[in-house]
Amino acid sequence: MSYQPSNLSIRASSFGKFFDCAYSWEGEHLLGKRKPAGLRALLGTGVHAGTAAFDSARLANADISPDDAAGVFVDSLHHPEYDVDFSNDELKLAEAERIGLVLTSRYCTEIAPQFQYVAVEMRLEPLVIDCGGGTNITLTGTMDRARVAESDDGTIIPDVKTGTRVVTNGVANIKSRSAQTGTYQLMYEHTARERTAGAQIIGLGTTSKTPIAVSAVFDARRVLVGTDEAPGLIQLAADMFRAGLFPPNPQSYLCSKQYCSRWDSCIYHE
Ligand code: SF4
Numbered sequence: 001m002s003y004q005p006s007n008l009s010i011r012a013s014s015f016g017k018f019f020d021c022a023y024s025w026e027g028e029h030l031l032g033k034r035k036p037a038g039l040r041a042l043l044g045t046g047v048h049a050g051t052a053a054f055d056s057a058r059l060a061n062a063d064i065s066p067d068d069a070a071g072v073f074v075d076s077l078h079h080p081e082y083d084v085d086f087s088n089d090e091l092k093l094a095e096a097e098r099i100g101l102v103l104t105s106r107y108c109t110e111i112a113p114q115f116q117y118v119a120v121e122m123r124l125e126p127l128v129i130d131c132g133g134g135t136n137i138t139l140t141g142t143m144d145r146a147r148v149a150e151s152d153d154g155t156i157i158p159d160v161k162t163g164t165r166v167v168t169n170g171v172a173n174i175k176s177r178s179a180q181t182g183t184y185q186l187m188y189e190h191t192a193r194e195r196t197a198g199a200q201i202i203g204l205g206t207t208s209k210t211p212i213a214v215s216a217v218f219d220a221r222r223v224l225v226g227t228d229e230a231p232g233l234i235q236l237a238a239d240m241f242r243a244g245l246f247p248p249n250p251q252s253y254l255c256s257k258q259y260c261s262r263w264d265s266c267i268y269h270e
Contacts (some may be wrong), residue, residue, distance in 0.1 A: 008137045012124055012187055013144035016180025019233055023248035029261035035261040043096040043206055044162035046076035046250055048090035048145050050104040055112060055120045066108035073104045088258055103209040104155035111202055119148040125191040131238035143184050154197035157184045161203045173205035179233055182220030
């Protein structure tokens with residue numbers, strides 16, 4: 001089934017997934033094929049809720065302790081706001097709670113103090129991309145799970161990532177992260193009328209060893225806008241939307257029955 005949009009509103013936080021597997025993205029965001037999340041995704045949601053509560057309160061000069069943030073995590077874990085398939089993962093709830101409590105605590109005590117945040121999950125001004133041929137797409141929404149921070153080099157966008165592969169051998173993994181963080185960099189610049197110095201990945205590993213790491217600052221914006229020699233992802237996305245082309249990517253690390261709602265009908269995976 002193909003879908004040729006002419007004027008679409010797209011959540012900025014989903015744009016990274018569009019570049020990961022556009023066929024999967026089309027299924028989920030244009031054709032409405034959803035599947036219940038697994039427990040590990042719920043664990044990530046809880047950790048994000050706890051850490052965002054901690055950073056938001058500190059930005060507002062309100063009292064909050066790591067224990068309070070842990071309470072927000074536990075509440076989120078036990079009261080999901082979306083369907084969860086608890087059979088979709090080998091992880092058990094008690095272990096998920098243990099992992100999330102460690103990660104939330106370590107984030108609050110070891111990572112947050114390294115940053116001077118100025119915004120948490122900031123609302124972004126819509127950004128219209130003219131694809132040509134009467135097709136527009138508009139990126140909207142908030143900078144989900146990301147922060148804005150001041151650094152010696154200027155304003156940076158630290159993006160908090162949870163998952164089993166976000167930290168490898170003690171290093172925060174930035175592979176395949178530029179599409180999402182570059183989108184946030186561009187949209188922050190559009191919203192605040194201020195250039196960014198780059199992005200960073202804050203990795204909170206949801207494996208039993210709960211590894212955490214912060215990447216070096218990298219320029220994801222360049223990947224979005226391109227260079228004299230190579231078109232940026234914005235241009236490529238515009239061409240794809242205008243043509244109504246959403247190619248599959250069976251090499252994606254999210255290409256699995258567990259993560260992709262199009263798995264059962266997709267003929268492109270092994
Ligand atoms: S099964 Fe794999 S290739 Fe097919 S849509 Fe999903 S992620 Fe893409």
